[in-house]
Amino acid sequence: MFTPRLTARLVAAALAAALAPAAHAGVSLIGIGQLGGTxxxxxxxxxxxxAPANTLGGLGSAIAWAGGDTYYLSPDRGPNASNWNAAVDDTTSWIPRxxxxxxxxxxxxxxxxSVATLSPSLTATTLLSSxxxxxxxSAPVLTDGSGKYYFTGRADAFGAGLSTNGNNARFDPEGIRVAANGKSVFVTDEYGPYVYxxxxxxxxxxxxYTLPDKFAAGTLSAQGATEIAANTSGRVANKGMEGLAITPDGKTLVGVMQSPLLQDGGTDASTVRIVTxxxxxxxxxHEYAYKLDNIGTVAKPKYGSISEIVAINDHEFILDERDGKGLGDDSKAVQKKLYRIDLAGAADVSALTGEAALAPKAVAKSLFVDLVALLKANGFTDRSIPAKIEGLAFGPDVMVDGVLQHTLIVVNDNDFLDTVPVQGSPTANPSQFLVLGVTADALPTYQAQQIPEPTTLALAALGLGGLALRRRPR
Structure with missing residues (x-):
């Protein structure tokens, strides 16, 4: 549902859209919806x-089209905005799902x-287990006694060895895609980084799917800052594999790190790795390099991060490059840009290390749409644009005034916070679905993934009803 303030602004949307930059020619906001509750x-x-164990929040960490009008949305490691235990970064025994x-x-x-008001509905919840x-x-063990061991958002749920140890229970999902047969999903993670x-x-x-050791942290901690300080190589804590694409033929996964590896300069550096x-x-x-925009100055460079990657075809992709500002951060959104890249002919950087070596080999990118400009042209303000726009998925084609258009669904991670302060006033911070209409000439090489729709039987199997967990403290 729109807020009254936003609805009023949409009256002038058509005029404002005419002033939008050519960077999103052929792309328009055609629908918006919200979802919350349990x-x-x-x-x-x-x-x-x-926090309730069945909270419905953080939806926009990742979204995958599952065929028809069905989507899978993956929250991250759960509610951790409340201070309860700094020793575990305030994480909880949230079961990833x-x-x-x-x-x-x-x-x-x-x-x-015009922008249509959508009415999303929740049909099932799937808990992730081993x-x-x-x-x-030292975290509580999560099992239902029937042979299932549930993954957990607790930062202290790890054992000995590298962070990529597949026995570790801690799991922070950040990317999700549906397999070609529709019977399984691939999920990326920040703790490992893993691909499961x-x-x-x-x-x-x-x-x-195991990544090379250079992506792993060797010294682990339940506190992200401590883990960063203890390592000189591997992923930055809480900035592991953030985005995931699957090629339309269902044969290749394409993952992207949120920030550069520590040996490549960490969050102070410009160039992240893409893996296939x-x-x-x-x-x-393969490994490829992608160079982030400098959103600081020449004298004091500053870089955002990558939140998602989605396939246009088997070699072209769209990436979500963003800052963390906007609604949820009590600040003004500056950068939420979708860039288009083509990996055909791009340099493999598997053997290279360090920003100086990677940056010159970065794949060329072109601006597909400036989301800040597009959303402001449709009634949003700098402060009402969601801070964490993190999920992208193509969906079914729709008719817009009799013309067939592709749909690109954009979702935000609201950090499980339904209300956040904005300049001192409590403000709604919903999980939002922003539907972009994309004309055929804006993406002439687009190929939709062919996915069987989820069967009624499969969805019925997800009705878990009254699940009783045995949560045993260590």
Whole structure:
């Protein structure tokens, strides 16, 4: 639902859109929806910080099209905005999960120059688990007693070895894509970084794709700042593999790190790594470099981060490059840009280390759409644009005034905070679905992923009802 203030602004949207820059020619905002409440996990009780275990929030960490009007949305490691235990970065025994949502595109009517109000609905919740015992470290063990061991958002749920140890129970999902057969999903993670594959009918992990050791942290800590200080190589804490794409043929995964690896300069550096993984063999096949915009000054460079990557075809992709400003940060949004890249002919950087070596080999990029400009042209302000725009997924084509357009769904991570302060006033901070209409000439090489729609039987299997967990403290 729109707020009255936003609805009033939309009256002038068509005129404002005419003033929008050519960077998003052929791209328009055609729909918006919101979703909140509780999920369908069947979980009861509260987490360590008092938040309900079945909170429906943080949806926009990742979104994947599952066919038809169905989408899978993956929250991250759970509610951790309340101070309860700094020793574990205020993380909780949240069970990572994905939500199955019907967006409501089929029931909507789209017209040029206007924005339709969508009515998303939650149809299922899938908890992510392992049939093999996991290492929970000093965190509570999460099991239902029937052979399932649930992953956890707790930062202290790890054992010995590298951060990429697949036995670790801690899991911070940040990217999700649907396999070609529609029966499993691939999920990336920041703690490892990991890439895991889960069965959609059971939520059980059925495969793992291991990244080279250079992506891993060797000294682990439940506190992100301590972990960063203790390592000189590997992913930056809480900035592991953020985005994930799957090529339309369903054969290749393409993952992107949120920030540069520590040995490549960390968050003070400009160039992140993109990796490609052959699904059939499970092997990492290539690494590419992507250079972030300098949103600071020449004298004092500052770089944002990558939140998502989505496939246009088997070699072209769209990446979400953003800052952390806007609604949720009590600041003004500056950069939320979608860039287009082509990996065909790009240099492989597997053997290179360091910003100086990577930056000259970075793939060329071109601006696809400036989301800040587009949203402001449609009634948003610098402070009402969501700070964490993190999820992208193409969806089904729709008719806009009789013309077929592609849909690109943009979602935000609201950090499980339904209300946030904006200049001293409590302000709604919902999980939002922003539907972009993309004309065929704006993406002439687009190829939709062919995915079987989720079956009624598979969705019925997800009705977990009244799940009783055995949460044993270590």
């Amino acid at each position: 999920d369908r996990s069947g979980l009861t009780g509260t987490l360590e910080n008092g 994905y939500q199955t949502v019907s967006l409501g595109l089929a029931a909507a009517s789209f017209s040029a120059g 049939t093999a015992a996991l290492d929970y470290g 594959r889960f069965d959609t009918a059971t939520g059980n992990r059925i495969d793992a 993984i052959d699904i059939a063999s499970g092997k990492l096949t």
